[in-house]
Amino acid sequence: MDVQELHDRGLKLRVDMFGREAVSKRMSALGDFGKPLQHIVNAYAYGDVWSRTVLPPATKSLAMIAMMAAAGHANELRVHLQGALKNGCSADEIQEVLLLVAMYCGIPSANEAHRVAAEVLSEGR
Amino acid sequence: MDVQELHDRGLKLRVDMFGREAVSKRMSALGDFGKPLQHIVNAYAYGDVWSRTVLPPATKSLAMIAMMAAAGHANELRVHLQGALKNGCSADEIQEVLLLVAMYCGIPSANEAHRVAAEVLSEGR
Amino acid sequence: MDVQELHDRGLKLRVDMFGREAVSKRMSALGDFGKPLQHIVNAYAYGDVWSRTVLPPATKSLAMIAMMAAAGHANELRVHLQGALKNGCSADEIQEVLLLVAMYCGIPSANEAHRVAAEVLSEGR
Amino acid sequence: MDVQELHDRGLKLRVDMFGREAVSKRMSALGDFGKPLQHIVNAYAYGDVWSRTVLPPATKSLAMIAMMAAAGHANELRVHLQGALKNGCSADEIQEVLLLVAMYCGIPSANEAHRVAAEVLSEGR
Amino acid sequence: MDVQELHDRGLKLRVDMFGREAVSKRMSALGDFGKPLQHIVNAYAYGDVWSRTVLPPATKSLAMIAMMAAAGHANELRVHLQGALKNGCSADEIQEVLLLVAMYCGIPSANEAHRVAAEVLSEGR
Amino acid sequence: MDVQELHDRGLKLRVDMFGREAVSKRMSALGDFGKPLQHIVNAYAYGDVWSRTVLPPATKSLAMIAMMAAAGHANELRVHLQGALKNGCSADEIQEVLLLVAMYCGIPSANEAHRVAAEVLSEGR
Numbered sequence A, B, C, D, E, F: 001m002d003v004q005e006l007h008d009r010g011l012k013l014r015v016d017m018f019g020r021e022a023v024s025k026r027m028s029a030l031g032d033f034g035k036p037l038q039h040i041v042n043a044y045a046y047g048d049v050w051s052r053t054v055l056p057p058a059t060k061s062l063a064m065i066a067m068m069a070a071a072g073h074a075n076e077l078r079v080h081l082q083g084a085l086k087n088g089c090s091a092d093e094i095q096e097v098l099l100l101v102a103m104y105c106g107i108p109s110a111n112e113a114h115r116v117a118a119e120v121l122s123e124g125r
Helices: A003-018 A019-029 A031-046 A059-072 A074-086 A091-107 A105-125 B003-018 B020-028 B029-050 B055-072 B075-087 B091-105 B106-125 C004-018 C021-029 C033-049 C057-071 C072-085 C091-105 C108-125 D003-018 D022-030 D031-049 D057-071 D074-086 D089-104 D107-125 E003-018 E020-028 E031-049 E057-071 E074-086 E091-105 E105-123 F003-017 F020-030 F031-049 F059-071 F076-087 F091-105 F107-124
Strands: none
Touching: A003 A019, A003 A031, A003 A074, A003 E031, A003 F003, A019 A031, A031 B091, A031 D089, A031 D107, A031 E003, A031 F031, A059 A105, A059 B029, A059 B055, A059 B091, A059 F020, A059 F076, A074 A105, A074 D107, A091 A105, A091 B029, A091 B055, A091 C033, A091 D022, A091 E105, A105 C033, A105 C072, A105 E091, B003 B020, B003 B029, B003 B075, B003 C004, B020 B029, B029 C033, B029 E091, B029 E105, B029 F003, B055 B075, B055 B091, B055 B106, B075 B106, B075 D074, B091 B106, B091 C033, B091 D107, B091 F031, B106 D089, B106 E020, B106 F031, B106 F076, C004 C021, C004 C072, C033 E091, C057 C072, C057 C091, C057 C108, C057 E057, C057 E091, C072 C108, C072 E074, C091 D031, C091 E031, C091 E057, C091 F107, C108 D031, C108 D074, C108 F091, D003 D031, D003 D074, D003 E003, D022 D031, D031 E031, D031 F091, D057 D074, D057 D089, D057 D107, D057 F059, D057 F091, D074 D107, D089 F031, E003 E020, E003 E031, E003 E074, E020 E031, E031 E105, E031 F091, E031 F107, E057 E074, E057 E091, E057 E105, E074 E105, E074 F107, E091 E105, F003 F020, F003 F031, F059 F076, F059 F107, F076 F107, F091 F107
């Protein structure tokens, strides 16, 4: 497969998951300086890894939420919470992952993640 | 509910997930010094959070794997990989989570987690 | 002991440490979504671990400050700096812990923690 | 060498790298509470480690950027990006380090670092 | 004060805390390559920060244990557990800090730290 | 460019940097389970990011060492220390980066990294 195809497949999946407007905004936010990183995101993260089909998108989203909460990446957590809602995860499912975060990453990581999740959930209504 | 019931419910779930022998070994490994921590694990982690039923155990296991790989907890990752196999996760599903780890936590975290997973998978055969 | 008693004992200790208003605000901030996490905080963190009496509360607060600064949890650090003042820690004692942070977790972690501590100390006057 | 000399040598280097105004502001920002930490920064970080001459300052700056992006220290990353520009690093060189961050620390760390870098680069023009 | 005095004061304190043999072993373990780092440890960490007298050594040791457990530095945790015993901390006091680690850094960090602590405590008997 | 070309270019660069034997060993270590991750390493990390030519390989290696020491990835640090020697970095240059690690990530991270570096340097002789 050509790398350009990988990129385009990834971009399409990313737009399906977050909406065209949000993706356009993120892709242009850092101008030329951000282009090689956006290529990594589109071609390698979405065009390759996210395009795998063994797990349903909702399960991948829950794994992403667990990962981003564990690593303390609040901005990225917000993005993947939005993706989780789009992929069909419920508030209760998200909550259950974040309670595992409380016990296995500690209360402060869970507090931070709950705060972001409560915001995304209220925007999503 | 009494705290003792919470503990017993958690211990039962933990034994179902990892086998009686493995749990006994972990519970006694640190003697009296480890008892209050084992109480936290049994009563609060398994008796409360793991006993919630919104998500299927396999999905929780995949979230745990994502979390432990992100946080670099190799020993705990091993334990929850064993739990994942018990909860019905396949090698392909585990692999797909670990490829998300590669892109979102970096190649070294994914390398480490793959190494542990390959060991657990070969023991599990 | 009943879990409800554990919760109530923890909530009482938490209110003693941070004041009723601050605790009410935190407990209701995330509505129903935050309830299970608040239960973990009240019953397990304060009702169990913080209720242990081997160490004086001031020493536990200094350990908490060390831990939160090491983990980079700025919001939780703020909360536990407020608790430290309530538990009788002085600015000089807090400073001495944060200088250990500088040498053992690095200057950036210490910078961040000093910034939060300077704010909490000036509010506390 | 006297510790005061170490401090003065470090302070001079720090002022050369960030400008007198920026350093004065940082040194006085936290008043007396911040003084012992500022001593560590001036005497030990700049007076000792940064005063070593095996590596050119630009290379040290790129290593600092890698380190701060990996550790998720956004404020300190901003400071050392400013130092990197002063030490002669180009936007392209900074970008290349941050793409290594993408692959070896994950996309979220690289996103965060790109955001800070894009701001510092636009201020620097 | 001369930097050499700072170094000697630090080395003396370090020897008081860990014993001459252990310190000699650590200081020579990495030969010339390790010398500048050993200077940082002796002069800046022990000669400056540890030489402050606001907090009793036992309290500093408990803060160090909290910090090292939070950051996942198992080797350094071992060293500072040995220092804690020398500084008069009891097993119960160490345990109470590690239970805070369980709730605020998560069960895996507490597990790892308990394992190291149980070893150090059994060696110390 | 075809993805296969990207992969082959990356693999060639990787072999130049670490030797054919070491790369073969790493690529086959985890069998089929490790293949998709090895593709990410070859095609995206080496075929894309490492193949950029703005920075000399030695500078990239020093940035990698800083990054891996900051993140506490001891195994990956070892690999990139070997790459650094191959890319022409001296022991003194590596040491200078690791002293920045001591001040900006803390003494324990620097201790760990020095230990690995001393081993790699003695093997390299």
